[in-house]
Amino acid sequence: xxxxxxxxxxxxxxxxxxxxxxxxxxxxxxxxxxxxxxxxxxxxxxxxxxxxxxxxxxxxxxxxxxxxxxxxxxxxxxxxxxxxxxxxxxxxxxxxxxxxxxxxxxxxxxxxxxxxxxxxxxxxxxxxxxxxxxxxxxxxxxxxxxxxxxxxxxxxxxxxxxxxxxxxxxxxxxxxxxxxxxxxxxxxxxxxxxxxxxxxxxxxxxxxxxxxxxxxxxxxxxxxxxxxxxxxxxxxxxxxxxxxxxxxxxxxxxxxxxxxxxxxxxxxxxxxxxxxxxxxxxxxxxxxxxxxxxxxxxxxxxxxxxxxxxxx
Amino acid sequence: xxxxxxxxxxxxxxxxxxxxxxxxxxxxxxxxxxxxxxxxxxxxxxxxxxxxxxxxxxxxxxxxxxxxxxxxxxxxxxxxxxxxxxxxxxxxxxxxxxxxxxxxxxxxxxxxxxxxxxxxxxxxxxxxxxxxxxxxxxxxxxxxxxxxxxxxxxxxxxxxxxxxxxxxxxxxxxxxxxxxxxxxxxxxxxxxxxxxxxxxxxxxxxxxxxxxxxxxxxxxxxxxxxxxxxxxxxxxxxxxxxxxxxxxxxxxxxxxxxxxxxxxxxxxxxxxxxxxxxxxxxxxxxxxxxxxxxxxxxxxxxxxxxxxxxxx
Numbered sequence: 105x106x107x108x109x110x111x112x113x114x115x116x117x118x119x120x121x122x123x124x125x126x127x128x129x130x131x132x133x134x135x136x137x138x139x140x141x142x143x144x145x146x147x148x149x150x151x152x153x154x155x156x157x158x159x160x161x162x163x164x165x166x167x168x169x170x171x172x173x174x175x176x177x178x179x180x181x182x183x184x185x186x187x188x189x190x191x192x193x194x195x196x197x198x199x200x201x202x203x204x205x206x207x208x209x210x211x212x213x214x215x216x217x218x219x220x221x222x223x224x225x226x227x228x229x230x231x232x233x234x235x236x237x238x239x240x241x242x243x244x245x246x247x248x249x250x251x252x253x254x255x256x257x258x259x260x261x262x263x264x265x266x267x268x269x270x271x272x273x274x275x276x277x278x279x280x281x282x283x284x285x286x287x288x289x290x291x292x293x294x295x296x297x298x299x300x301x302x303x304x305x306x307x308x309x310x311x312x313x314x315x316x317x318x319x320x321x322x323x324x325x326x327x328x329x330x331x332x333x334x335x336x337x338x339x340x341x342x343x344x345x346x347x348x349x350x351x352x353x354x355x356x357x358x359x360x361x362x363x364x365x366x367x368x369x370x371x372x373x374x375x376x377x378x379x380x381x382x383x384x385x386x387x388x389x390x391x392x393x394x395x396x397x398x399x400x401x402x403x404x405x406x407x408x409x410x411x412x413x414x415x416x
Numbered sequence: 417x418x419x420x421x422x423x424x425x426x427x428x429x430x431x432x433x434x435x436x437x438x439x440x441x442x443x444x445x446x447x448x449x450x451x452x453x454x455x456x457x458x459x460x461x462x463x464x465x466x467x468x469x470x471x472x473x474x475x476x477x478x479x480x481x482x483x484x485x486x487x488x489x490x491x492x493x494x495x496x497x498x499x500x501x502x503x504x505x506x507x508x509x510x511x512x513x514x515x516x517x518x519x520x521x522x523x524x525x526x527x528x529x530x531x532x533x534x535x536x537x538x539x540x541x542x543x544x545x546x547x548x549x550x551x552x553x554x555x556x557x558x559x560x561x562x563x564x565x566x567x568x569x570x571x572x573x574x575x576x577x578x579x580x581x582x583x584x585x586x587x588x589x590x591x592x593x594x595x596x597x598x599x600x601x602x603x604x605x606x607x608x609x610x611x612x613x614x615x616x617x618x619x620x621x622x623x624x625x626x627x628x629x630x631x632x633x634x635x636x637x638x639x640x641x642x643x644x645x646x647x648x649x650x651x652x653x654x655x656x657x658x659x660x661x662x663x664x665x666x667x668x669x670x671x672x673x674x675x676x677x678x679x680x681x682x683x684x685x686x687x688x689x690x691x692x693x694x695x696x697x698x699x700x701x702x703x704x705x706x707x708x709x710x711x712x713x714x715x716x717x718x719x720x721x722x723x724x725x726x727x728x
Contacts, residue, residue, distance in 0.1 A: 197654045197655075197687065198654070199653065199654050203515075203540060203624070204540055204541060222621070223650065224621070224623045224650055225649075225650045225653045225654060226623070226624040226625075226629070226653065227621045227622050227623055227624070228515060228516055228540055228541065228622040228623075228624050229516060229540065229541040229542075229622045230541075230622060231620065231621040231622020231623065232621060232622050234620075234621055234622075235621040235622075238621075308543065308546075309534070309536070309539045309543040309544060309546055309547040309550075310539050310540035310541045310542060310543025310544050310546075310547075311536045311538070311539055311540075311543065312515070312538040312539070312540050313538075317538070317629055317630070317631070318629070318632070318653050318654065318656065319629070319631040319632060319653075319656035319659060320630070320631060323656070337537075338535065338536055338537045341511065341537045341538065341630050341631075342509045342510070342511050342537060342630065343509075344630065344631035344635070344656065344659040347631060347656040347659055347660075347663075348659075348663070351659075351660070351663035351667055352667060355663055355664060355667035355668045356667045356668075375509065
């Protein structure tokens with residue numbers, strides 16, 4: 105049992121350059137992070153579970169068009185929005201995930217439905233959308249997901265043929281990736297993790313990243329920690345990044361920070377996997393590490409911590 | 417560097433009851449396993465790579481209608497075949513996977529194409545099928561995947577409404593799951609893993625199991641071992657089963673057999689995850705463990721081992 109409770113969030117990592125950021129935009133991003141933290145914190149403060157808190161924070165980020173998830177999802181090569189999400193409960197090891205869903209207002213809510221109200225863990229594509237209708241999830245018209253910024257990013261990528269088979273990973277990387285996530289510790293000592301994304305701008309061939317992959321983008325276990333990742337998904341899959349942090353803690357006795365440092369700053373760097381990871385353990389230790397220029401992030405607990413940040 | 421080379425395969429695990437098996441069918445299964453072993457072994461014998469050997473064994477199983485992968489894939493609730501596959505190279509940590517593909521003769525070949533000829537790791541649904549056309553993979557008409565046995569199994573499941581929301585996991589379980597896989601060690605000391613499946617009979621909502629999930633159904637790393645899983649996919653995802661074996665070896669110094677024993681006979685049992693795992697490490701140690709009644713399996717190396725088996 106722990107009396108500490110905490111919420112930690114991220115809104116994506118990458119080449120976030122301060123000089124390309126206006127004061128106004130920076131303010132909006134920080135406000136979005138604060139809103140998301142408060143959404144999760146308010147669940148915890150009322151004695152709610154870690155899983156509900158993580159979900160609430162992610163839903164707040166999904167509803168904010170600044171972040172690449174839910175409303176703010178990027179366009180695929182076909183000019184549509186295909187979203188992925190996953191959630192995991194560290195108490196039960198229950199997990200739910202959806203991949204390639206469309207028109208779902210809050211994919212993280214759908215992932216939670218899969219966890220709680222199906223025999224399955226991972227549903228994909230049209231089938232996952234049918235499950236959403238069956239469970240009466242909130243659907244939005246395609247226009248809801250339109251944003252001028254995402255459209256301009258997509259047009260640029262489309263016209264430069266900067267898509268799946270383009271090996272130039274360096275070009276406008278910052279514009280192409282992004283994920284949101286939250287990890288929470290509740291006052292019962294349970295941890296949970298949730299991650300959601302609109303994927304990669306101009307993605308093709310039904311590409312999926314690490315977000316819906318339990319163990320790679322999302323993992324939670326009361327024995328170790330709750331973990332949510334953001335970055336170059338392919339490398340996070342190959343590294344089984346989220347579960348690796350957990351295993352380094354469980355099997356080598358490392359702290360959350362030590363374990364995450366190895367994964368983010370050594371293993372992922374060797375695979376050229378740019379991005380970041382957030383985590384919280386059942387004792388309330390928090391870590392937010394990234395090997396990219398920046399990571400939208402924030403954390404709040406009942407011991408006085410309350411911060412948001414973008415750059416190193 | 418190792419001078420031992422070896423191939424290990426499985427053709428699914430579950431409630432395989434000897435009394436429901438005819439002599440003729442048993443003989444056909446064992447012959448199918450022998451053919452698959454020899455397909456991989458012959459690659460290794462000629463100095464081929466572990467990745468090619470694992471792929472060759474899996475392709476042989478995919479082409480055999482007795483096994484639930486490729487040609488022998490089960491029917492989904494909609495009466496179609498949706499297949500998943502994954503492959504991983506222990507030398508490079510390169511990985512490729514496809515989920516929910518249709519009409520592809522050898523999904524494992526498509527997974528290898530994703531690994532070798534795309535920037536991605538995981539492609540899904542129609543998009544993955546488009547990639548298959550683009551890469552000129554062998555396509556087969558829907559009739560190719562028809563088998564009377566699978567059709568009868570499906571009709572029974574369909575008519576009993578034994579599908580996604582049916583919580584009765586006990587009923588005719590044996591008929592609903594099944595996966596094929598292979599792990600190989602080549603004479604250069606490199607290991608590789610490959611897994612392929614037609615999924616769960618009468619599956620609905622685009623359900624995906626552990627097969628296309630790197631870390632859960634498939635994992636390979638020259639530092640530890642190559643691993644392929646078969647069983648109740650949801651539990652293998654929640655357990656991150658394949659990578660867990662690897663982590664227990666790397667971080668706790670356990671042998672392949674010790675690590676696999678913990679995952680198969682303790683962790684998965686606690687999650688009620690029925691199934692089995694096969695593995696080979698760079699020294700040539702082989703393990704084939706399962707917590708179900710049986711597992712179609714076989715192994716061959718250049719030190720005289722050459723066996724196939726079905727029951728405990």
